[in-house]
Amino acid sequence: MTDEELCAMAVKAMDNAYVPYSGYKVGAALLTRSGKIFTGCNIENAAYSPSVCAERTALFKAVSEGERDFVKIAVAGGKNGKIASEFPPCGVCRQVIAEFCSPEFEILVVKAENEYGVYTLKQLLPNAFTPENIE
Ligand code: THU
Numbered sequence: 114m115t116d117e118e119l120c121a122m123a124v125k126a127m128d129n130a131y132v133p134y135s136g137y138k139v140g141a142a143l144l145t146r147s148g149k150i151f152t153g154c155n156i157e158n159a160a161y162s163p164s165v166c167a168e169r170t171a172l173f174k175a176v177s178e179g180e181r182d183f184v185k186i187a188v189a190g191g192k193n194g195k196i197a198s199e200f201p202p203c204g205v206c207r208q209v210i211a212e213f214c215s216p217e218f219e220i221l222v223v224k225a226e227n228e229y230g231v232y233t234l235k236q237l238l239p240n241a242f243t244p245e246n247i248e
Contacts, residue, residue, distance in 0.1 A: 116187070119144055120221055120229050123187035126152040126167065127194055133157060139167035139190030139200060143175055146182035151175040155190075168206035172213065183214050189223035199224045207238040216241070 119142050126140030132155060139155040153170030168188060175183070190200030199222045202210070210218065216235035223229045234241070 114144055114148070114150070116185075116221055116229070116231070117227065119150070119185065119187040120189065120223050122150060122152055123167075123189040123221075123223060124196070124226075126154050126171075127189055127191075128154075130154040130167070130194075131156045134159075134161065134164075136193050137190055137200075138194040139188065141167040141171040141186055141188050143168075143171040143186045144184045145175060145180045146184055147180065149175075149180065151178070151180070166203055166206050168202050169209050172206075172209055176213070181213055183218065185219035185221060186210070187221040187223065187229070196223060196225060199230055201232075202237065204238075207234070208241070210234055211238055211241040211243050 122142035123140045127138040130138035134157045141153045143151045151171045151174045153167045155167045157164040191197050201222050218234040220232045221229045
C-alpha cells in the first residue's frame with residue numbers, strides 16, 4: 114500500500130459522508146500494522162454535537178474490530194466533495210489518534226489530486242496528553 118493509494122482510498126471514502134448540515138465531505142483511510150485498511154467518513158446529526166469526524170469513524174471501526182496497531186492515516190475533505198486545500202484533522206481526532214499511536218505516526222493530508230502533505234502526530238499535537246500521563 115503506497116501513500117498515494119492510501120490517499121486515494123481517503124478520497125473515495127468521502128463519497129459516503131453524511132453531511133446534510135455542513136456540506137463538507139470528509140474521508141479517511143487508516144492503515145494497520147497487519148496490513149488492513151479501515152476507511153471512515155464524517156456523519157453529521159440534526160442535533161449537531163453527536164456528529165462524528167471521518168478520522169474517528171475509521172479509528173473506532175478499527176478498534177472495534179480488534180485492531181490497535183496503526184501505521185498511518187490519510188485524510189481528505191472539502192465542500193460538496195471538492196478538495197480545494199488541506200483538510201487537517203480536528204483537535205478531538207488528534208487526541209483520539211494520540212490514544213493509540215506514537216508521536217511518529219504519519220498523517221497524510223490530501224491537498225489536491227495526487228498532492229498531499231505528510232505530518233507526524235507530534236507535529237500536529239505537540240506535548241500530547243496520552244495514556245502515559247495517567248496511571
Ligand atoms: N470533520 C471531519 O470529518 N474531520 C475533521 O478532522 C475536521 C472536521 C467534519 C466535521 C463536520 O462534519 C465537517 O467536517 C465540517 O466541520
